[in-house]
Amino acid sequence: MASSFEPGRLPTLADVEQAARAIAGAVADTPFMLSETLSASAGCKLYLKFENLQFTASFKERGALNKLLSLSATERAAGVCAMSAGNHAQGVAYHAHRLGIAATIVMPEGTPLTKISRTRDHGANVIVHGSNLNAALTLANELAERDGMTFVHPYADPAVIAGQGTLALEMLGAVPSLDVIVVPVGGGGLISGIAVAAKAIKPSIRIIGVQSEVYPSMACAMAGTQPPAADRLTIAEGIAVKEAHPYTRAIVSRFVDEVLVVEEAAIERAIADLLAIEKTVAEGAGAAALAGVMSNRERFRGLNVAVPLSGGNIDLRVLASVAMRALVRGGQLMRFSIAVNDQPGTLARLATLLGQLGANIIEIMHDRLALSSSPKGAVIDVVVEVQDHAHRAVIVERLREEGFTPTLWQDAV
Numbered sequence: 542m543a544s545s546f547e548p549g550r551l552p553t554l555a556d557v558e559q560a561a562r563a564i565a566g567a568v569a570d571t572p573f574m575l576s577e578t579l580s581a582s583a584g585c586k587l588y589l590k591f592e593n594l595q596f597t598a599s600f601k602e603r604g605a606l607n608k609l610l611s612l613s614a615t616e617r618a619a620g621v622c623a624m625s626a627g628n629h630a631q632g633v634a635y636h637a638h639r640l641g642i643a644a645t646i647v648m649p650e651g652t653p654l655t656k657i658s659r660t661r662d663h664g665a666n667v668i669v670h671g672s673n674l675n676a677a678l679t680l681a682n683e684l685a686e687r688d689g690m691t692f693v694h695p696y697a698d699p700a701v702i703a704g705q706g707t708l709a710l711e712m713l714g715a716v717p718s719l720d721v722i723v724v725p726v727g728g729g730g731l732i733s734g735i736a737v738a739a740k741a742i743k744p745s746i747r748i749i750g751v752q753s754e755v756y757p758s759m760a761c762a763m764a765g766t767q768p769p770a771a772d773r774l775t776i777a778e779g780i781a782v783k784e785a786h787p788y789t790r791a792i793v794s795r796f797v798d799e800v801l802v803v804e805e806a807a808i809e810r811a812i813a814d815l816l817a818i819e820k821t822v823a824e825g826a827g828a829a830a831l832a833g834v835m836s837n838r839e840r841f842r843g844l845n846v847a848v849p850l851s852g853g854n855i856d857l858r859v860l861a862s863v864a865m866r867a868l869v870r871g872g873q874l875m876r877f878s879i880a881v882n883d884q885p886g887t888l889a890r891l892a893t894l895l896g897q898l899g900a901n902i903i904e905i906m907h908d909r910l911a912l913s914s915s916p917k918g919a920v921i922d923v924v925v926e927v928q929d930h931a932h933r934a935v936i937v938e939r940l941r942e943e944g945f946t947p948t949l950w951q952d953a954v
Contacts (some may be wrong), residue, residue, distance in 0.1 A: 551792055552699045554741035557706035557734060560607040564704060567636070568602050569595055573715045573847075578818045583834050584842040588719070589819065590712055593827055593853025597631040597659070600708060600851050601695070604730060605632035607704030608693050609640055617642050622690040624648075624681035626674060626778050627656030628826075628852050629695035634665035645690065647681040649673055651778070653856045673772050675783055696730025697788040706734025712847045713742050720844040725829035725851050726750035726759045726800060727780030729789030735849075736796035750793070750800035751833030753808060753825075756781045760800040762790050776859070777808050779826030779852055807832040813867035815850065816860070824855035872930035874903070876923070876950035879940070883919040891921060894943055898936050900925040 572591045580587040592600040609621065620643035623633045630646040637644035644665040648657055650672055661667050668684075671677040685692040694701060708731070713719060722739055724732040729750075736748040752760050755775040761768040762785035775781050785793075793800070811828035814835075815821050823831075830848045834841050868874040881887045888907055895902055904924040927933045940947050 550699060551795075552703040552706065552734065552737055554738050556699065556703040557710060557738040560603070560700070560703040561707045561710055563610050564603060564606045564707065567606055567639075568707075570711055571595060573712055576819060579814065579831070582814075583846070584838050585834070586845045587831075587834065588712070588716055588845070588847045589831075590708060590847060590849040591821065592708070593821060593823055593850045597628070597635050597663075598853040599628035599632060599827075600705060600731060600849065601625075601628040601632035602636065603632075603707050604696075604698075604701035604704035604734070605629060605693065606636045608698060608700040609633070609636050609642060611700045612642070612691060616691045620644065620688070620690045621693050622647070622681050622685040622688075623693040623695065624674065624678045625660075625695050626652050626781065627660070627854055628779055629693075630660040630665070630667070631656065631663060631854070633693050634660045634663035638664035645681075645684060645688075647671075647677045647684070649677040653778070653854070653859070655856050656854050659854070673783060674781065696728030696733070697786040698730075702730050702734040702737070702789075702792070704734065705731045706738040708849055709735040709738035709742070712849075713739060713746075716845065716847070717743070718845050719743070719746060719847050721747040721749060721841065722847040722849075723749045723751060723830040723833050723841075724849060725777075725780050725826050726752050726793075727756075727782045727826065728786055729759055729782075729793050731849070731851060732797055733789050733792040737792065740796050747798045748796060749833065750797055751829045752780060752800060752802050753777045753829065754802050754804055756783065757800075757802045758782050758785045759790065759793060760802050761785070763794065763797075763800050775825065776805055776812070776863075777825030777829050779824060779854075780829060801833045801837060803829065803832045803836045807836045809863055809866065810870070811835060812855070812860070812863050816864060817867070821850065822853045822855060822860065823850050824852045827852040827855075868926075872933055873927060875900070875925050875927050875933045875936065877937075877947040878950070879921045879923070879945050879947050881919055881921055881945070883917060888921065890943075891923075891945060894939070894945075895923075895925055895936070898939055899932070900927055900936055 622645045624647045646665045647668045755773045758768045811832040815823045906922045908920045
């Protein structure tokens with residue numbers, strides 16, 4: 542049974558240690574491993590905590606279970622309600638079902654379909670509502686109050702935070718020499734729990750948060766500035782929180798050393814690097830901490846750095862797009878258009894030439910209706926697989942020598 546909390550009291554190391562005992566055996570102590578390749582690239586010893594290997598593919602199980610275990614028999618009978626963009630929802634739904642507790646989950650519109658379906662698969666009543674997390678949160682609170690359910694907040698709850706802090710116990714237990722832990726930040730529950738525990742165990746350790754430039758709410762709160770007002774698309778929807786919560790903000794202000802902001806492209810590259818190098822799947826939020834390290838190499842050079850891969854629930858369509866875009870960035874996919882005279886043999890000549898140059902045609906489209914060309918011409922759009930940037934340069938030069946004038950598509954996608 543997890544400890545009860547008085548309103549407003551901040552969680553302590555003792556609370557985190559009690560949470561660890563409560564959830565032991567029901568939540569995995571996930572692998573915590575040194576990545577040799579990423580370490581060489583980052584210039585530090587980079588340890589990865591594979592929370593994407595939890596049963597619901599996210600660290601959120603820790604806090605959700607600790608909260609559920611703290612409920613009285615009466616509260617369990619009344620059920621629970623939660624709001625989430627996906628991972629907290631799955632953690633609550635899975636463990637509530639396992640414990641025989643009815644769960645209602647409100648998820649905002651735009652939540653990846655895989656997260657919605659998996660939450661339903663775990664037995665929860667799922668309601669999709671609102672254009673953002675705040676709108677979903679409002680409805681979830683209303684439903685909880687109306688029906689007498691216990692609201693399980695995704696981050697601003699001391700029992701939830703204590704559960705998330707168990708990550709710090711595992712990481713420092715495995716590698717006591719850690720200098721810094723870099724943590725993705727949305728609402729701040731994970732970094733709050735990690736910071737409270739880690740700073741108590743090792744006061745010299747630095748705790749650094751990472752947010753997307755699209756939703757820098759906690760970074761802005763730390764700096765005393767206003768976050769962007771408009772809703773924007775992000776690949777890291779799991780940390781897309783528009784405004785810092787006063788409760789987690791108080792913990793972060795006290796225990797966290799810094800919150801970095803990274804570009805969306807950096808998060809995308811981190812997803813691709815984890816897939817290509819570590820052969821592991823991370824969602825945007827799950828890769829954000831790695832993006833923070835890779836975007837600030839000098840800050841971490843020579844240090845022992847821990848990075849939790851906080852979640853792996855990413856739509857396959859998005860993952861496929863990230864992988865293909867990574868090939869474009871790395872020079873292994875080349876996209877170009879060529880305006881040609883529309884006469885027999887032209888397309889065949891182009892395809893033969895590309896084959897002779899060692900370019901593997903992935904996609905080709907012969908467009909006679911392109912208004913940019915002559916009525917007697919056509920535009921050929923081509924995607925080919927090449928070895929690298931040098932091979933691409935050779936292909937472009939030979940195409941020009943053979944009378945083709947390729948217009949390369951923008952590489953920075």
